[in-house]
Amino acid sequence: MTRNNIQIFDTTLRDGEQVPGCKLNTEQKLIIAKRLDLLGVDVIEAGFPISSPGDFHAVSEIAKVVKNAIVCALTRANKKDIEVAAQALKYAKYPRIHTGIGTSDSHIIHKFNSTREKVIARAIEAVSYAKTFVDDVEFYAEDAGRTDNAFLAKVCEAVIKSGATVLNIPDTTGYCLPNEYGDKIKYLVDNVKGIENVIISCHCHNDLGLATANAIAGIQNGARQVECTINGIGERAGNTALEEVVMILKQHPYLNLDTGINTKLLYDTSKLVQYHMGMIVQANKAIVGDNAFAHSSGIHQDGVIKNRETYEIINPADVGVNESSIILTARSGRAALAYRAKNVGYELTKIQLDMLYPEFLNYADKRKEVNDDDLHYLMNINNPLKSSVNF
Numbered sequence: 112m113t114r115n116n117i118q119i120f121d122t123t124l125r126d127g128e129q130v131p132g133c134k135l136n137t138e139q140k141l142i143i144a145k146r147l148d149l150l151g152v153d154v155i156e157a158g159f160p161i162s163s164p165g166d167f168h169a170v171s172e173i174a175k176v177v178k179n180a181i182v183c184a185l186t187r188a189n190k191k192d193i194e195v196a197a198q199a200l201k202y203a204k205y206p207r208i209h210t211g212i213g214t215s216d217s218h219i220i221h222k223f224n225s226t227r228e229k230v231i232a233r234a235i236e237a238v239s240y241a242k243t244f245v246d247d248v249e250f251y252a253e254d255a256g257r258t259d260n261a262f263l264a265k266v267c268e269a270v271i272k273s274g275a276t277v278l279n280i281p282d283t284t285g286y287c288l289p290n291e292y293g294d295k296i297k298y299l300v301d302n303v304k305g306i307e308n309v310i311i312s313c314h315c316h317n318d319l320g321l322a323t324a325n326a327i328a329g330i331q332n333g334a335r336q337v338e339c340t341i342n343g344i345g346e347r348a349g350n351t352a353l354e355e356v357v358m359i360l361k362q363h364p365y366l367n368l369d370t371g372i373n374t375k376l377l378y379d380t381s382k383l384v385q386y387h388m389g390m391i392v393q394a395n396k397a398i399v400g401d402n403a404f405a406h407s408s409g410i411h412q413d414g415v416i417k418n419r420e421t422y423e424i425i426n427p428a429d430v431g432v433n434e435s436s437i438i439l440t441a442r443s444g445r446a447a448l449a450y451r452a453k454n455v456g457y458e459l460t461k462i463q464l465d466m467l468y469p470e471f472l473n474y475a476d477k478r479k480e481v482n483d484d485d486l487h488y489l490m491n492i493n494n495p496l497k498s499s500v501n502f
């Protein structure tokens with residue numbers, strides 16, 4: 112059976128770069144854009160060109176160097192934004208304009224002081240105008256997560272008629288539960304005329320920690336593009352993490368869904384973005400955190416040493432991590448101590464291990480972690496058992 116392709120739309124350089132303190136200069140954006148192209152993303156959202164001359168410049172430079180991915184620029188639903196985005200995308204091999212407007216009653220009433228009818232009219236006008244510059248126009252219905260489904264369907268139908276090629280259904284505030292978000296996508300699939308001719312896109316925020324789960328629910332109900340960022344960075348609590356969605360689909364092959372991502376580059380790409388943005392991910396971050404493949408309790412270490420899959424569902428090599436790590440702490444058992452000692456050159460007999468282990472525990476109790484230098488120290492320098500153990 113042929114597998115369905117899920118398009119990966121990376122917005123690290125737009126939604127991700129909105130994070131306070133994560134601002135990048137053009138040179139840094141180019142480094143990241145080239146890496147994203149190499150990683151195999153389908154779309155790079157390079158920025159919001161009307162927002163500043165610096166962003167305009169960065170988008171146009173990125174448009175010149177990206178070889179494979181679509182380069183996309185964000186706009187609001189007005190002519191000036193769209194003209195400036197089109198200008199910034201002039202040199203892109205595959206340009207896309209991403210335009211849209213808030214569709215929830217909250218946005219319509221409080222942000223625009225407008226009406227549903229006027230918002231539909233603006234959406235149609237924006238998409239039609241963007242189409243005069245590029246073929247590929249993505250429409251976002253901002254705050255779709257809190258938009259009434261029947262009205263959202265009306266907006267979607269209208270912009271499809273105007274030529275939108277992709278429909279972005281953002282859960283802008285990260286409010287939806289996975290079943291609600293999935294049902295919303297299904298409602299659109301079932302009720303919007305012409306939807307079979309466009310790609311539905313998920314853009315989920317992480318305010319309740321559900322961004323990745325919601326994106327997956329969207330895919331399971333018919334969406335075929337996911338908007339995401341490296342390390343899940345983005346406005347407030349962030350966006351769906353690219354590395355999570357990609358590995359979820361890879362580790363669940365029965366879903367029959369593929370991305371074109373070279374997963375072996377995920378870890379290095381994460382580090383590259385951390386370095387340039389100055390935003391370090393937490394150690395327990397899925398896929399790319401320092402502890403994602405680290406085992407520290409004795410029971411787990413013993414299991415992993417016997418067979419990695421006992422406690423690991425991902426082969427670290429698949430995401431570019433050399434190997435699982437066995438961390439020595441006071442919770443470690445003999446198996447872990449023997450394993451790590453062997454890695455630094457000491458092949459211990461059972462008797463030697465039994466003699467060393469109590470000393471190791473005393474030492475480990477005084478430290479957070481026992482490293483390779485500590486192991487040498489324990490076994491050679493100050494070891495009261497040295498003469499009898501005879502290393």
Ligand code: KIV
Binds near residue numbers: 252279284314
């Ligand atoms: O979260 C959101 O709604 C957005 C749109 C501008 C696509 O980032």
Ligand code: ZN
Binds near residue numbers: 281283316
């Ligand atoms: Zn967003």
